[in-house]
Amino acid sequence: MKRRSFLQSVPVTIGGMTVTAHASSPLLAALNASLLDTDRVLVVIQLSGGNDGLNTVIPLDQYSALALPTIRERILIPEDKVLILSGTQDATGLHPAMTGMHELFEAGKMAIIQGVGYEKFNYSHFRATDIMMTGADSTEFLYSGWLGRYLAYEFPNYPVGFPNQDMPDPLGIRVGGNVVLGLQNQSVPMAISISNTNDPLNLTGSLFADPAPQNYLGKELSYIREVQRQTDKFGDSVKGAADKGTNLSQRYPIQNQPGYTLGQQLKIVAKLISGGIKTRIFWLSTGGYDTHSNQVADTDHSTGKHANLLKGLSDCVGAFMDDVKLLGAEDRVMGMVFSEFGRRIVSNASRGTDHGAAQPMFVFGSKVIGGTVMGNNPVIDPQSKVNSNLPMQYDYRSVYATILGDWFCVPEADLEDILLRNYQKLPILDPTNCIPTSVHDRNEKLGDNIVYAYPNPFVDRTRIKFEVFGGHALLQIINNEGSVIRVLHDGELPAGKYDIDCDLVQEPAGIYYVRLQNGPLQQVKNMMKVRG
Amino acid sequence: MGNLKPYTGSFQRPELLHLLRRTLFGVNQDDLRHFANLTLAEVLNLLVPKTPPLPTRDEEKPLRAYFSNPDPKLDTMEAYLNDKGEQVFAVEWGKTWVDTAIPSNVITNPANSRHVSLKNWWTGKMIHQEQTAYERMVQFYQTVLSTESSVIGDPNLAYFLQNLFREFAFGNYKALIKKITLDPGMLIYLNGYLNTKAAPDENYGRELQELFTVGKGPGSGYTEDDVKAAARVLTGWKVQRRVTGSNVLPYTYFSAASHDTNPKEFSAFYGNRTIIYDTTITDKGTFESVEERRAFMEMEQLIDMIFSTEEVSRFICRRLWTFFAYYDITPEIEQEVIEPLAEIFRQYNDDPDQLQYVLKAMFGSEYFFKQEHRGCMIKSAIEFHVGIMRMTQFPIPDVNKLDAQYYMWGVIRAYNTNAGQDLNDPPNVAGWPAYYQVPSFYELWVDTASYPVRKSQYEALARNTFSIGRNLVYNGTSSPSFDFKVKYAWFDFAARFDNPGDPNALIAEACELMLGSPLSQDVQTKLKTNYLLGGQANDHYWTDGWDAYKADPNTSIPEGKRVPGVLQELFMYLMSSAEFHLC
Incomplete structure (x- = not known):
């Protein structure tokens, strides 16, 4: 059972309840135990220099x-x-x-x-650190x-x-x-x-x-x-x-x-x-x-x-x-x-x-x-x-692949x-x-979806649907090397929902990202171009 | 200066910074260079000069940078039909509107656009201020002599009112009060134009004493009858609003039939004075009528009588201290600062440069420089956002790119409004509560609603691209502002420090300039290591990178490539600290 559905089936809310005051409650103890049991944590320690x-x-x-x-x-x-x-x-x-x-x-x-x-190693602290952090090849720049x-x-x-x-x-x-x-x-x-x-x-x-x-x-x-x-x-x-x-x-x-x-x-x-x-x-x-x-x-x-x-x-x-x-x-x-x-x-x-x-x-x-x-x-x-x-x-990315x-x-x-x-x-x-049969839960429904591609995956072109809250909006298409390859919009837009054509005919098949920046808000979604 | 103890301690960088933070909107490196190596007296002479003259050239006044349609052929803003039935503009795009009344048969009413133009222009005046306390004093007056342009309604009147603040920036307060009492905008705002013999309206008579002059401090003693008597003195002054078919701006006039000519008796607080309508005056002088002259003389006597009380000087000095130093006026501050400063105020009661003397004395006093008064002021929204623009010397186009210039001023005007300070539209006649509301005072500027607003706005200024599209400029792609785009370059900011290639010096200089209180050496070192050195231990990594990027912004050296990003992160980090909200 997934943690979320477990929590939802329990007829108490944990928000606002002080744990110390109810520490003896077996139900809460079980609840806490479940919290502790199911959440995986990775602690990364970086040795600089x-x-x-x-x-x-x-x-x-x-x-x-x-x-x-x-x-x-x-x-x-x-x-x-x-x-x-x-x-x-x-x-x-x-x-x-x-x-x-x-x-x-x-x-x-x-x-x-x-x-x-x-x-091919890079001996600059800064470039080498970026490589280790991004998972890039030595000649590849990822952001x-x-x-x-x-x-x-x-x-x-x-x-x-x-x-x-x-x-x-x-x-x-x-x-x-x-x-x-x-x-x-x-x-x-x-x-x-x-x-x-x-x-x-x-x-x-x-x-x-x-x-x-x-x-x-x-x-x-x-x-x-x-x-x-x-x-x-x-x-x-x-x-x-x-x-x-x-x-x-x-x-x-x-x-x-x-x-x-x-x-x-x-x-x-x-x-x-x-x-x-x-x-x-x-x-x-x-x-x-x-x-x-x-x-x-x-x-x-x-x-x-x-x-x-x-x-x-x-x-x-x-x-x-x-x-x-x-x-x-x-x-x-x-x-x-x-x-x-x-x-x-x-x-x-x-x-x-x-x-x-x-x-x-x-x-x-x-x-x-x-x-x-x-x-x-x-x-x-x-x-x-x-x-x-x-x-x-x-390869250092094998360690990353194993952890993920x-x-x-x-x-x-x-x-x-x-x-x-x-x-x-x-x-x-x-x-x-990891139990191999478990269905992976990607938390896709969490938060508000303010930009996405539809259809996705797509063959040559798709449409980007997005929402802005007024002011300056920037809509970019980024390839999997982290380079911006299209700027679909860059300027003021009144608040509202938009739908814009995205033509990637010239681009190779693969993963792309659509990135929306609107004032302090940013959201990035991936989309996949497949061969037709 | 009388009994006010002058500051005699050392006047070094920390003292200069404290003084500039309180007298300018934000401080930048060029300000520090401008005032470097001067004595306190010399700095004060520069900061508090004689009041400069008002702008005379039209392009220095608020301009029409607004329209109802970006296509001039379709634009009807400020347009009206003339005698021949042709559509003409009362104010052409790009020209000033302050000398032109809004035509009665206007097609698209520009009143709101003019108000916004005035606010944007005023915001621009602050951003591009001279290196004097002038703009800060103009702000001070708006916190004491508060009006709301949205209530006054007429944008030309709103312009006149703030011009009064400029005319008297370092001038005589009593003279300012006399002028503002009969100012048409003020007569409308506080109902003076409705104040007649038959139906006295006490609104202005009350605020004149309670908010503008005597106040409600411990030494205040005016009575309700004094309010009534003052109102009766001021009966009969009316405002001529728009004159149909002619370009006549609203003005004040006198209606003898509405004036109360009976004697007005005042309480013991005012020495039991009686103000009389002096019928022995028979020469109308420069006035429209002898009746108007007599009523005007009554008004002057009223103001002179109010200023003859010592409480006015104390009230205004408390407001000055609260605005420029700190809000906690302890018995010690009352005795050591307010009392002697008020004495100076009274000494120059009739001097045209009264405020110049008072401000110099206050800024030059021992108490102003006391450690406990440094860095303890929470910036108002205007001080915060305008301060960022001045600190960064954010690039703003000049009048040749008028759309873009007003757009950027408008961004800051809107930021101030979003964060709780709508320039020229304070909440009410008492002004912004941060300057009088016990016990919170400045803390009212920053709360759980306004803090996230400030945060998102400084982040936008620090990293967003500001641009204007076709629909936001007049005449579309033909506009010089078309395609205007700016993103702040933090490298330019860093390059203005004395020694940006030295990571220790850069951190020290940046913290000193940006933060209201100094950071310990320990925290500065951590900032250096975390940001400039990217976790590394040797200072030369920063120096190498700085030199490489400076020599070639397209450098491929990793140490150099990271420089602009690192600087943006560092400065955004400093802006995120609580100390950045203090000055």
């Missing part, structure tokens, strides 16, 4: 080459300190600082995918993120008519910064940010906002912040979840320990999840991985800048998983850790590493096929030069719509997570 994979997932069987002065001697982790991963015949281990994630791996709750990348497209696929009418009774919560939440490209769909943010300096929900506390001072200015500042919270369309729902939720783990880093900020952000995520929020994606970023110099301490290579970063990350992931387990939400949460690229094989003269290519990625969660290392240890050529890079073993397919249960046929090509899925998630 390019993580040195070779010092993160360490190929112990390559030490004879790695230890050469011409390769990595200057930054090599002492072999005896490496945390061996079971099942690898002692060939692979984690950085000594990563005890938290090592523990998860050993408990069967984390998998590692080695050598993740794409055909929507892979998760943005996924959310638009699930909720095609967003943001018009949201929030609503069935989806009262944000589809995605970025904690600690702006809504990244990964969560955008054709420039529509499919997520909200709860890190503004105005931080209407005051969830991030002093992380991003200065507290209001005790004076006239502070009085007016607090007043505006309160209005912002009250008018934020997700303000009540997010605050409600935060008020209802809690944290139970004692393992989060405390102030001045590595990973403190990331830990505080993950605490917010755990709290919102335990408060029953239906948000599917949480996105967090943590920086400092651009370790060109002094990556390791001079005296002890297992300590230093990179070690602190990995310790922070690992402790936070461990604490977060501990928290969601104690909160009873472990089975519906999974996480993914990625960076924009790995780093070079050969370290540089300043005890650091420069921008590189393939990287290891991590997925964690109780439903992950844990204790797995996908792929082989890279073979390190003793003759490696400054420009030598690790080869790609898995085996965690969010997107049918095979639709995966290609979202990822734009067909990618192999990897055995890192339990396929029984």
Whole structure:
């Protein structure tokens, strides 16, 4: 039974009911349990700067080459300190600082995918980040993120008519910064940010906002912040979840320990999840991985800048998983850790590493096929030069395809719509997570439909039906590379419903998007041209 | 300046910004350069000059940029049939309408379009203001001497009224009150034209004292009988409205038969004064009749009598402080600011530059610069939207693209209306409640209804394309404004800062300019990392990108390509913060 129809068959409304006052009600407990059981959550942790994979997932069987002065001697982790991963015949281990994630791996709750990348690497942080966020090829420019497209696929009418009774919560939440490209769909943010300096929900506390001072200015500042919270369309729902939720783990880093900020952000995520929020994606970023110099301490290579970063990350992931387990939400949460690229094989003269290519990625969660290392240890050529890079073993979009397919249960046929090509899925998630016979529910009826193509699919031409609310209206046709190929209207239009011809005779068959922008409103719908 | 303590502390960038935020509509980088390296006294001399003359050239006045049909051959707006039965325009498209009455046989009545033209033009005056407190003072007068153009009805009269505010921007308040008392628009708005000996109408006599001069403060003591007596003084003044068949604008005239010539006795608050219709005056002077001269003298005596009370000076100084500084007038502010400022006001009661002295003293005072009075004002809708236009130096076409110019002014006029401030049409004679409503005051500008409106509007200004289609310009594709299109370029805004290639300097300068209160170094660093550095740790990524994009906007370098998008996100983010609503 789908969650929505279950809820509708229960003769009570949960809106407005305070949970604490009725905590003993078995009905409500069942209701809450169902909320917790059915909503899947993905937590994305982005490591900004390019993580040195070779010092993160360490190929112990390559030490004879790695230890050469011409390769990595200057930054090599002492072999005896490496945390061996079971099942690898002692060939692979984690950085000594990563005890938290090592523990998860050993408990069967984390998998590692080695050598993740794409055909031709880009060594710019910004371009490489865009590629990882959009799912593009190295020469392809996309203006929507892979998760943005996924959310638009699930909720095609967003943001018009949201929030609503069935989806009262944000589809995605970025904690600690702006809504990244990964969560955008054709420039529509499919997520909200709860890190503004105005931080209407005051969830991030002093992380991003200065507290209001005790004076006239502070009085007016607090007043505006309160209005912002009250008018934020997700303000009540997010605050409600935060008020209802809690944290139970004692393992989060405390102030001045590595990973403190990331830990505080993950605490917010755990709290919102335990408060029953239906948000599917949480996105967090943590920086400092651009370790060109002094990556390791001079005296002890297992300590230093990179070690602190990995310790922070690992402790936070461990604490977060501990928290969601104690909160009873472990089975519906999974996480993914990625960076924009790995780093070079050969370290540089300043005890650091420069921008590189393939990287290891991590997925964690109780439903992950844990204790797995996908792929082989890279073979390190003793003759490696400054420009030598690790080869790609898995396309990064295979990881995305697996998460979408085996965690969010997107049918095979639709995966290609979202990822734009067909990618192999990897055995890192339990396929029984998704019951193959279940009818996929795309939430198509949620929200208001203000633009759509009819007929759809179509052969050469279709008609675009749309509604404007007065003022400037822009109606564009975008191809699956994200380029605008037609502007059907750009100018003032009185409020009303319109119907306009759309001729794509000259264009190849495939997925197209129609995008309507009217004042602050935007809506993007896909449509498919088929061969006649 | 008397007992008002002058500010003697250091006058640096934060002090300059505080002063400019309160005297201009928004502050931009060029404003900061204009006033850089000057002393407070020098800045005040520039900000509060002698009242400038009114515009004389026709193209500086509100123009006809409206029509009933974009095709001139089909347009009937402002058109009427002349003696020969030909259709002619009273006001040609593109010409000013302020000197032309609406013909009685007009085909398409332009009254509403003229009102909107006036509002758009006035909005434009604010957007393109000189670097002085002039436009802010014009606004101040509208908050105190409030009228509604929709009630006055005649757009020419609405134009006259706001011209009075301009004529006396830094001038003599008593002289302004004398003029406005007999202004035809005011006579209509507060029923003065219906105020006759047989049927006195007390409306103006009451508001004159309650809202315009004495107020209802603790020192106010006028009585109901004073209201009646004032009304009787002002009987007989009427308005000649439209004159059929001629281009005569409405004007005030005197009807001796309607004037109450009996003595008018006032209470102890006014020293038990009696105002008499002085029959010893027998020379009509420059007036139409000797009766009119006598009634006019009564009016002057009434205003002089009111201004002889000290309460007028206190009332107006409280309103000035509320409008320019903060609304919480504590006993300390009353004693240290209002009292000594009122003394200055009274000292210059008959000086033509009275407000110039008062404003300079207020803006130069120790209390104005006290830390507690900085950044605590919630911007009105006009201050918010006009401020964005000035801050960004948003490109607006000049008079050569008249359609586009009035269109863009109209966008901001509409934005202000949407957010609760319809210029020239406040809710009632008391003006906008944000300047008097205890205890909320400015907080009334931002509530759960108006905040989302502000948000959607600054977002539109920040990222939307504004364009005009064929049907919105006169003469279709022949109009110079046809195809007008503008999208704000945030790179241009950033480029006006001193050091935009340095991410630390850019964040610091942007926060300083845009936000009503400073952000901590910690938050500034987070903004830098999150936006300018895209999560990276090294500042040079921003500098490289800035330099690359500056050298070539079509750069293919990823660091450079991202620059315009990053800037738009950063500045939109700053605009989303609560601090952006403060000044």
